[in-house]
Amino acid sequence: MKTCLIVDDSPVIREIAARIVTDLGLTPWEAANAADAVDQCRREKPDAVLLDWDLPSMGALDFLRGVGGLEPEKRPVIVLCATENDPQQFTLARAAGAPYHILKPFDKSTIAEKFVEIGIVDADVGDVSNSAQA
Numbered sequence: 001m002k003t004c005l006i007v008d009d010s011p012v013i014r015e016i017a018a019r020i021v022t023d024l025g026l027t028p029w030e031a032a033n034a035a036d037a038v039d040q041c042r043r044e045k046p047d048a049v050l051l052d053w054d055l056p057s058m059g060a061l062d063f064l065r066g067v068g069g070l071e072p073e074k075r076p077v078i079v080l081c082a083t084e085n086d087p088q089q090f091t092l093a094r095a096a097g098a099p100y101h102i103l104k105p106f107d108k109s110t111i112a113e114k115f116v117e118i119g120i121v122d123a124d125v126g127d128v129s130n131s132a133q134a
Contacts, residue, residue, distance in 0.1 A: 002120060005029045005046040005076065007037040007063065009056055013104075017050055020108045024121050034058040038066035046076045048120045050111070051098060053082040053089060064096035077118055081106065 004021040006014050009032055018028035029046055031037035035058050037049070049067075053060045060080065067075055078098040082089060090101050100118055102110050115121040 001025070001027050002047040003027045003029055004048045004050060004120070005031060005037060005040055006050045007031045007034065007055070008050070008052040008081070009033060009054075010052075013052070017106075017111070020106075020111050021050075023108060024112055024115060026115075026121070034060065034063035034066070037063055041067050041070065041074075041076060045070075045074050048115065048118075049076045049078045051078055051080050053080055053093070060098075061092065061096055064093065064098055068097045077120060079114055079118075 002025070004026045006017045006021070006028055008014050008017070014030045014032070018030060021028045026047070029040060031040055034055050040046070051060050051063060055063070064078065075097065078100070080090065080093045080098040080101040081104055082101060083104045085103060093101065100114060102114050112121065116123050
């Protein structure tokens, strides 16, 4: 089964995202900070990462640098989750290894569409009309 690491300092956001990715057929892993997330990625590669931009202390760019040092085949697909539609922020993230992004608040449909686009889940992931928001 495919896995998704949810990196967010909010336990509520992690819980909602975990429910969404579970509904999409993935096994959720969670990390409250970037340092723990990098450690998890080094131990066992998740298929995807939902990465909050606004992490305390060690931020999203630090996480991206940390996993950027992994061999290419051991790097997960990273989707940046941001609260603002900031093109400069997305450019920085893309250059550091997060080619995809979604905006918060996200819902099941938003995550499903992005995961279908990048090939993490099949297009027939089911009815996404009943969505939780984060």
